[in-house]
Amino acid sequence: MIKVGETFPSGKVPLTKQVQLEDVFLANPSRFDGVADMCRLSELSAPCLLHNLVVRFRAGLIYTYTGPLLISINPFQPIAGLYDDSTMSSYRGSNVSEKDPHVFAAAESALQSLFRDKMDQSIVISGESGAGKTEAAKSIMRYLAFWNMESGDGTGGDRSSEDEGGEKSMERVFLQTNPLTEAFGNAKTIRNDNSSRFGKFIRIHVTKSHRISEAYIEHYLLEKSRVTHQAEGERNYHIFYQLCAGAGEDMLAVLKLSAASAHKFSRQGKCLSIPGVDDSADFRTTKNALSSVGIPPTAQEGIWRILAGILHLGDIEFGALKDGSGTMNDGAEDVACRVLGLEPADARTALCQRKIKAGLEVLQVPKSRMEAILSRDAVSRALYTRLFDWLLERINEVLSAQVSGSSSSSSVGCIGLLDIFGFEILEENGFEQLCINYANEKLQRYFNDQMLSSEQEEYAAEEVEWVRVDYEDNLSVLELLEGKPEGILPILDDQCLFATATDSSFLQVLSKKHASSKDFTQPKLKHTSFLVKHSAGSVEYLVLGFLDKNKDQLYSDLTELLASSRVSIIKDMFSPSSSSSSSSSSKSRQMGRQLGSKASQHISVSAKFREQLQQLMKTLARTRPTFVRCIKPNAAKAPLLLHAGMVDHQLRCSGVYAAVKIAQAGYPSRISFLDFATRYRMLVRGSHVKTLEEAREQSRSILLDFCSDSSLYQLGKHKIFMKGGVLARLEE
Numbered sequence: 230m231i232k233v234g235e236t237f238p239s240g241k242v243p244l245t246k247q248v249q250l251e252d253v254f255l256a257n258p259s260r261f262d263g264v265a266d267m268c269r270l271s272e273l274s275a276p277c278l279l280h281n282l283v284v285r286f287r288a289g290l291i292y293t294y295t296g297p298l299l300i301s302i303n304p305f306q307p308i309a310g311l312y313d314d315s316t317m318s319s320y321r322g323s324n325v326s327e328k329d330p331h332v333f334a335a336a337e338s339a340l341q342s343l344f345r346d347k348m349d350q351s352i353v354i355s356g357e358s359g360a361g362k363t364e365a366a367k368s369i370m371r372y373l374a375f376w377n378m379e380s381g382d383g384t385g386g387d388r389s390s391e392d393e394g395g396e397k398s399m400e401r402v403f404l405q406t407n408p409l410t411e412a413f414g415n416a417k418t419i420r421n422d423n424s425s426r427f428g429k430f431i432r433i434h435v436t437k438s439h440r441i442s443e444a445y446i447e448h449y450l451l452e453k454s455r456v457t458h459q460a461e462g463e464r465n466y467h468i469f470y471q472l473c474a475g476a477g478e479d480m481l482a483v484l485k486l487s488a489a490s491a492h493k494f495s496r497q498g499k500c501l502s503i504p505g506v507d508d509s510a511d512f513r514t515t516k517n518a519l520s521s522v523g524i525p526p527t528a529q530e531g532i533w534r535i536l537a538g539i540l541h542l543g544d545i546e547f548g549a550l551k552d553g554s555g556t557m558n559d560g561a562e563d564v565a566c567r568v569l570g571l572e573p574a575d576a577r578t579a580l581c582q583r584k585i586k587a588g589l590e591v592l593q594v595p596k597s598r599m600e601a602i603l604s605r606d607a608v609s610r611a612l613y614t615r616l617f618d619w620l621l622e623r624i625n626e627v628l629s630a631q632v633s634g635s636s637s638s639s640s641v642g643c644i645g646l647l648d649i650f651g652f653e654i655l656e657e658n659g660f661e662q663l664c665i666n667y668a669n670e671k672l673q674r675y676f677n678d679q680m681l682s683s684e685q686e687e688y689a690a691e692e693v694e695w696v697r698v699d700y701e702d703n704l705s706v707l708e709l710l711e712g713k714p715e716g717i718l719p720i721l722d723d724q725c726l727f728a729t730a731t732d733s734s735f736l737q738v739l740s741k742k743h744a745s746s747k748d749f750t751q752p753k754l755k756h757t758s759f760l761v762k763h764s765a766g767s768v769e770y771l772v773l774g775f776l777d778k779n780k781d782q783l784y785s786d787l788t789e790l791l792a793s794s795r796v797s798i799i800k801d802m803f804s805p806s807s808s809s810s811s812s813s814s815s816k817s818r819q820m821g822r823q824l825g826s827k828a829s830q831h832i833s834v835s836a837k838f839r840e841q842l843q844q845l846m847k848t849l850a851r852t853r854p855t856f857v858r859c860i861k862p863n864a865a866k867a868p869l870l871l872h873a874g875m876v877d878h879q880l881r882c883s884g885v886y887a888a889v890k891i892a893q894a895g896y897p898s899r900i901s902f903l904d905f906a907t908r909y910r911m912l913v914r915g916s917h918v919k920t921l922e923e924a925r926e927q928s929r930s931i932l933l934d935f936c937s938d939s940s941l942y943q944l945g946k947h948k949i950f951m952k953g954g955v956l957a958r959l960e961e
């Protein structure tokens with residue numbers, strides 16, 4: 230049975246015109262069973278749109294269109310048949326406008342548009358944490374791979390012969406990247422048992438014969454702090470639990486590992502398992518996936534050593550000597566060193582002492598206990614993030630070179646799939662949340678530009694009769710975050726250049742510069758946080774750790790220590806001559822460069838992230854986007870439960886209400902007078918037209934003859950703007 234709770238908003242979230250949902254239920258015929266495209270509703274108030282979504286959700290229909298935008302409401306439980314092979318087949322090559330809304334339809338229409346218009350496409354998936362973005366992205370990846378496998382041109386045959394010949398087919402390798410990115414990049418959080426703690430943009434190149442020729446995964450901002458600290462109820466990255474649960478006795482003995490409950494870095498969140506998840510079985514899946522993407526056994530052993538080494542590092546206890554300096558006091562460092570291939574004496578020196586240059590002399594100065602702990606944590610985080618970067622590099626190498634004989638030159642174009650971490654408001658928000666929420670503001674801006682702003686600007690420029698639809702833009706909050714030189718992130722970078730700057734001096738500068746900003750406040754009586762009014766709500770950020778996290782420096786003695794490892798994968802990751810990026814294939818490097826990858830250059834975390842986002846926006850601007858907006862219907866992750874207030878808030882903040890109004894009143898088809906008059910002149914036995922005025926007149930007479938309802942089109946200055954279906958009728 231489908232439960233729909235709190236269907237009527239409590240009034241905490243104001244609805245348009247203060248109409249309550251009950252009124253809509255009463256005003257609507259009781260047998261109203263929802264429409265697949267909300268543009269077809271006659272009343273577009275928020276309660277009506279919500280009502281439509283609720284009715285469909287009750288019936289297990291989680292997807293709904295609002296014009297070109299696909300809304301997806303997370304059912305938190307599998308829906309029978311929704312993603313099976315026959316459903317996929319039914320979308321392949323179909324007229325998607327006649328099919329039920331679905332992520333498969335979004336993928337199919339992107340493919341069709343790619344082939345028809347020879348223009349790169351993108352599918353932009355957004356929504357808050359736990360809204361279903363990653364699941365949507367995986368379904369789309371499966372669809373693209375399935376399309377390739379099923380193509381009736383002999384490709385399917387090619388695939389099986391490849392498999393028999395021992396070579397893995399591209400779609401297999403492509404899909405095998407999912408368990409890997411999830412094992413190493415996802416973790417259980419309070420909001421989502423399988424939360425992506427990084428963002429990704431996958432470029433998928435498609436050939437004329439509908440094959441995926443190559444792909445590249447660009448990744449953004451892995452959450453490093455999770456490696457050494459997890460909040461209560463959360464876990465470290467899945468792979469740590471998989472390793473502890475799934476490694477056999479021999480492997481555990483080599484790695485000197487115990488259960489996850491025995492290691493500090495995996496037990497801090499007091500959450501060791503996830504209901505319904507078998508870490509041991511998932512470990513087998515991860516190992517198979519590593520082999521599938523061509524990671525050889527020696528490198529796999531290196532990976533397990535890094536993970537086990539991190540867990541052992543976490544178990545090192547530091548004591549304080551009388552003078553306050555740190556010392557290791559329980560021998561756990563010996564275990565960590567053996568697993569990581571380090572000399573214990575060198576590790577002790579690097580973790581507990583600091584090199585200081587005094588003239589020509591280099592002195593070793595003892596670190597305090599706290600400094601030693603911070604060094605240990607920095608080493609652990611650096612090991613994990615370099616491992617993640619290394620893994621993605623290997624994946625990209627294999628994705629860019631998999632199909633023999635195919636290359637990007639044979640690809641017709643590319644579909645970009647964006648699955649980026651959703652907007653976050655936690656109990657305590659820090660530097661990571663600021664970066665995540667900044668990325669979401671950038672995406673919101675992109676959505677506003679594409680769906681709300683440029684559409685209306687074109688009507689105005691073409692002098693089409695149009696009643697402007699207002700919406701809340703987010704320019705001022707973006708300026709507050711990134712504007713140069715006084716935005717929060719540029720100020721942070723600036724502060725990081727001063728040796729004497731601290732988190733509090735950063736906060737003081739912010740408060741002074743933004744005292745009058747409408748989107749910024751500093752809570753009274755608090756000198757540790759600031760508040761930003763984001764599009765999706767106000768967020769209070771604690772400044773503690775901002776400078777260190779943004780600098781993200783691993784002191785040279787710690788880098789040298791890791792570069793001295795006898796484990797070759799660790800040595801490679803940290804020695805200056807052989808960074809992970811330098812060992813990647815030239816093709817994968819080239820694709821990385823296209824996306825502005827700057828792995829080898831040391832710039833601040835926020836500067837690198839801003840540059841990556843800038844590149845992403847440029848890449849998206851060259852594509853035709855399809856938007857998928859994922860909605861989280863309840864905070865409890867309960868199956869088929871929908872809180873209307875929560876859904877209303879997400880629809881409002883993300884501009885969906887404004888988008889549906891524009892889409893309904895708007896004219897999705899547009900064509901120049903010249904093209905129109907030429908293509909359809911046979912209908913009126915018209916002549917060849919030469920001037921704009923002749924083309925306009927001939928177009929007008931075609932429409933008068935063949936489209937009796939004049940509300941279905943408008944003539945602009947250079948183009949005809951038409952409602953959906955007009956062109957199709959003319960074509961008939």
Ligand SMILES: Nc1ncnc2c1ncn2[C@@H]1O[C@H](COP(=O)(O)OP(=O)(O)OP(=O)(O)O)[C@@H](O)[C@H]1O
Nearest residue numbers: 305306307358359360361362363364421424425651
């Ligand atoms: N279409 C679906 N059908 C059934 N369950 C789903 C669907 N989409 C999502 N879920 C459930 O919701 C959970 C969260 O979804 P998902 O991980 O895709 O969210 P997300 O938006 O990517 O979150 P985050 O930003 O935290 O990574 C999934 O693990 C799954 O249990």
